[in-house]
Amino acid sequence: xxxxxxxxxxxxxxxxxxxxxxxxxxxxxxxxxxxxxxxxxxxxxxxxxxxxxxxxxxxxxxxxxxxxxxxxxxxxxxxxxxxxxxxxxxxxxx
Numbered sequence: 001x002x003x004x005x006x007x008x009x010x011x012x013x014x015x016x017x018x019x020x021x022x023x024x025x026x027x028x029x030x031x032x033x034x035x036x037x038x039x040x041x042x043x044x045x046x047x048x049x050x051x052x053x054x055x056x057x058x059x060x061x062x063x064x065x066x067x068x069x070x071x072x073x074x075x076x077x078x079x080x081x082x083x084x085x086x087x088x089x090x091x092x093x094x
Contacts, residue, residue, distance in 0.1 A: 023033055039046040061068065 023029075023036060040050060041047075
């Protein structure tokens with residue numbers, strides 16, 4: 001449920017509406033999944049909206065320039081470097 005909250009907040013913040021249909025817990029039934037997926041299997045307005053939303057999300061998240069995992073790793077390393085001086089030295093180290 002927490003993941004759904006954050007995903008929905010991200011969508012609303014960048015798009016102003018929910019662009020992706022969610023099928024979580026009791027909503028995740030075969031009938032509901034089929035009804036949600038069938039319109040996405042061919043060139044339909046629903047599919048075009050999904051593709052447009054994902055393309056805009058890629059732009060917002062700057063996917064093309066550097067993978068998010070690399071950016072996250074760099075952020076962690078930068079944080080460690082900034083705070084390294086404040087950490088106590090281990091006993092007996094040089």
